[in-house]
Amino acid sequence: MEAVAEREPAAQPIAIRIRNVSQTYHEGRSAIQALDRVSLDVAQGGFVCLLGASGCGKSTLLNLIVGLYRISSGTIDVGGRRVALMFQEPALFPWLTVEKNVEMGMRFRGVGAEERRSKAHDLLRLVHLETFAERRPHELSGGMRQRVAIARALSQEADVLLMDEPFGALDAMTRDVLHDEIEAIWSRTGLTVLFVTHNVREAVRLGDRVVLLSSRPGRVVAEFPIDLPRPRSADSVPVTEMAAAITNRLREEVRRHGR
């Protein structure tokens, strides 16, 4: 472990401690560096948005945290917390009903059938889908599927929820509603959320911190604390102004790659 100066004295314990993480794909000449010495702390109960243009290694970082990939160098410490990951696509199992999809994670943990059922129902109520429990994923709209995916992620009783552009493929109205919903769930459960997006307004709307990553390789270039009162609206003036400032900074980053 290398000593890194804390950016600010944390009131909450750190849920995710990322230290000098570099990630390289392939070896030798064709080596691609996806992440370059990324260090980042996410406080417990925090809502941090990772923002960056394409190729900044946002998804790579999430996959490293959840343990799907092996880290090339550096350390990631979640202090034994359970980590759930949501993808851009709902990735529901098409052969199962909505309810069975939500039960899946509990099944792998060995939770009994009765308890699985009642928990799944509670979670579906939380995302307002209790009447759709017996439907199959293809019978739902994109936004509804993504809410099932939220319920499924929450079923893991994780302390940390990683979200990889979860609302990227949805229409604006559905996205607005889901912003309200995820914010409500977050404030009710005390979950730690690390939310990846390339949508600046979305980041400002949701995060209490926005972390800007550069592209190729991904590196933390700026951080913006967002102190605006909640609930926020993505169209409100303060959110828009904050987003404009961050967008400028982001564009600067992108310009660096134009030759």
Add this chain to the structure above:
Amino acid sequence: MGVDRSAIVESESLEREIEGLDALDVPIVEPERKLKTFWRGAWPKLAAVGFVLAVWQGIVWIGWRPSYVLPGPARVFAEIGELMGTAKFWSAVATTLQRAAAGFGLAILIGTALGVAVSRSRTLRRAFGSFITGLQSMPSIAWFPFAILVFKLSESAILFVVVLGASPSIANGLINGIDHIPPLLLRAGRVLGARGLASLRHVVLPAALPGYVAGLKQGWAFSWRSLMAGELLVIIESRPALGSQLQFARELSDAPALIALMIVILVIGVLIDGLVFATIEARIRRRRGLVDVGA
């Protein structure tokens, strides 16, 4: 407590908004009408059968071959009626179906185990992958001389060839199904904690089911074919079977019985494909939303 109340109002209106969006979003599925669906599937089949019978009758009328070699449909269907009145016919059908069930069942076990093993291990795949495909293309009748040599004229010889004929298709179908699972589903499974056998049972096999069923269907076709070839060659005196009856009909130059038995063999094959596999496939497609509602 002004803040609290506004939060409640907020959450109520959010809830209503979500319900509204959901109601607008849910695709409308028309209830299917059983009789209409049945008729839509049935009439082209009936028409095709009618067409084949007409061509057959036409050839008979032209007199291409004498009628004791090529009898017309009416004569043959009368023969089928007669056959169905005999106990020997039904015992032959029972023997053949029993052999088919035993052979196909064993082929499912072996093919599935082989498919899982090969798809999960890179080394096994390199070793056996192309070998399985090669086996699949080997005509099963080519196995019979060997089988008869090893097992003599016995049930085991037939079973051996039926299993060899069907299991590569089943294994290949399963391997194919597993190869075509979207990686995202596997990752979703892993994130949810799927490991080892639990992952195989709850994620990999269900996701591979469409390919597996396609393999089973082909495996059934191969096992039925191998079985008929086997029953022509391996005739056990005490056990009349459809294939051996066919062979006797040829030896006696009993053309109506011969064609009647061929039709019975064809119909059994078609029925099992249509009733068992088509039903399973339709069900899988419907459940997974692979049916275009608008079409």
